[in-house]
Amino acid sequence: MSNRQGHPKDRGLNRDQAMQLSDDDFKFICQFVYENTGIVLNDSKREMLYRRLTRIVRDRKLNSFSEYSQLLRDQGDKEKDFFINAITTNLTSFFRENHHFEYLTKEEIPALLKSKTAGSDGKKRLRIWSSASSTGEEPYSIAITLLEAMKKDLPHWDIKILATDIDSEVLAKGKAGVYDVNRIEDIPQKIKQGYFFQGRGKSSQSVKVHDKLQSIITFKQLNLLHEWPIKGPFDAIFCRNVIIYFDKKTQHELFARYFELLAPGGLLFLGHSENLGNYQQYFSNVGRTIFRKPY
Numbered sequence: 185m186s187n188r189q190g191h192p193k194d195r196g197l198n199r200d201q202a203m204q205l206s207d208d209d210f211k212f213i214c215q216f217v218y219e220n221t222g223i224v225l226n227d228s229k230r231e232m233l234y235r236r237l238t239r240i241v242r243d244r245k246l247n248s249f250s251e252y253s254q255l256l257r258d259q260g261d262k263e264k265d266f267f268i269n270a271i272t273t274n275l276t277s278f279f280r281e282n283h284h285f286e287y288l289t290k291e292e293i294p295a296l297l298k299s300k301t302a303g304s305d306g307k308k309r310l311r312i313w314s315s316a317s318s319t320g321e322e323p324y325s326i327a328i329t330l331l332e333a334m335k336k337d338l339p340h341w342d343i344k345i346l347a348t349d350i351d352s353e354v355l356a357k358g359k360a361g362v363y364d365v366n367r368i369e370d371i372p373q374k375i376k377q378g379y380f381f382q383g384r385g386k387s388s389q390s391v392k393v394h395d396k397l398q399s400i401i402t403f404k405q406l407n408l409l410h411e412w413p414i415k416g417p418f419d420a421i422f423c424r425n426v427i428i429y430f431d432k433k434t435q436h437e438l439f440a441r442y443f444e445l446l447a448p449g450g451l452l453f454l455g456h457s458e459n460l461g462n463y464q465q466y467f468s469n470v471g472r473t474i475f476r477k478p479y
C-alpha cells in the first residue's frame with residue numbers, strides 16, 4: 185500500500201476542511217480493512233488512509249470520520265465494497281517483473297510442450313491463475329507469453345487463465361481490456377501489433393486487447409481470505425505484490441491453499457519483495473521469486 189502523494193485514489197483532498205482521524209476511528213477502520221481484506225494497516229499508512237477517507241467523507245457529504253465508521257457498520261455490503269475498492273492499491277503494468285515471463289518462455293513452456301499428454305478430448309490442458317490480477321495487465325501478459333511461446337502447437341492445447349481480484353472496479357477494467365496507449369509504450373512493436381488494436385478518432389489514445397487473449401481469460405471477483413470456488417489443479421499460480429499487505433499468519437494460510445491447488449510440479453510466482461517464509465520448505469526455488477511444488 186503506497187502512501188505517495190498523488191495516488192489516483194487520493195486525489196481531491198480539500199485541506200481546508202481538515203478533520204481529525206481519532207485513534208478510535210483509525211483502529212476501527214484498520215480492523216475493518218483487516219477483517220475484510222487481510223490487508224494490515226499500521227501507523228505508517230495513517231496518512232494514506234486519512235487522504236482516502238477524507239475524499240470519501242466529503243463525497244458522502246458527511247461531517248466526520250466517525251460518521252463514516254458508523255456508515256460502514258450500518259450500510260452492509262454496498263458501502264463495504266465501495267470502501268474496499270477505495271482502499272486497495274492496484275499498481276500493476278504489462279510484463280511487470282519480466283523475468284517471470286522469460287522463465288515461462290524459456291523454461292516452463294518448452295518443458296510443458298514436451299511433457300504434457302492429451303486428455304480424452306485429445307487436448308493438452310493448461311491452467312494458470314492470476315490471483316490478484318488488478319486491472320488485467322498481469323493475466324494479459326501471461327496470455328501473450330503463452331500464445332507467443334506455443335504458436336504452432338496451440339491447436340493441441342486447451343488453455344485457460346483465471347484472473348481474480350477483490351476489487352470489482354479493477355476487474356471491470358481488466359474485463360474490458362481497454363488501456364491508455366502509454367501503458368504499452370515499452371512493449372515490443374511486434375507484440376503491440378499482434379495483440380492490441382489501436383483506437384481511432386476520439387479513442388486514438390486507447391488500445392484494446394485482442395479477442396484471442398480475452399477468449400482464454402475469465403475475470404472473477406474473489407477475496408483471497410474467503411472460500412475459493414475453484415477446482416484446479418493449476419500449472420502455475422501468480423500471487424504477486426499482494427501478500428506484502430498481509431500478516432505472516434494470513435500469508436502462511438494462503439501458501440498452504442495455493443500448494444493444494446497446484447499440480448505436482450506447478451509453479452508459484454511471488455512479487456519482487458515477497459517470500460514464502462517458513463513455507464519455503466515445501467517448494468523448491470527455481471528462479472527469482474519462482475517456486476515449484478515437488479512432482
Ligand SMILES: C[S@@+](CC[C@H](N)C(=O)[O-])C[C@H]1O[C@@H](n2cnc3c(N)ncnc32)[C@H](O)[C@@H]1O
Nearest residue numbers: 221272275276316318350351407408424425426
Ligand atoms: C498491487 S496489485 C498487484 C497486481 C499484480 N498482481 C501485479 O503484481 O502487478 C494488488 C492487488 O491485490 C488485490 N487484493 C488486495 N487484497 C485482496 C484480497 N484479500 N483478495 C484478493 N485480492 C486482493 C488488490 O485489489 C490489488 O488489485
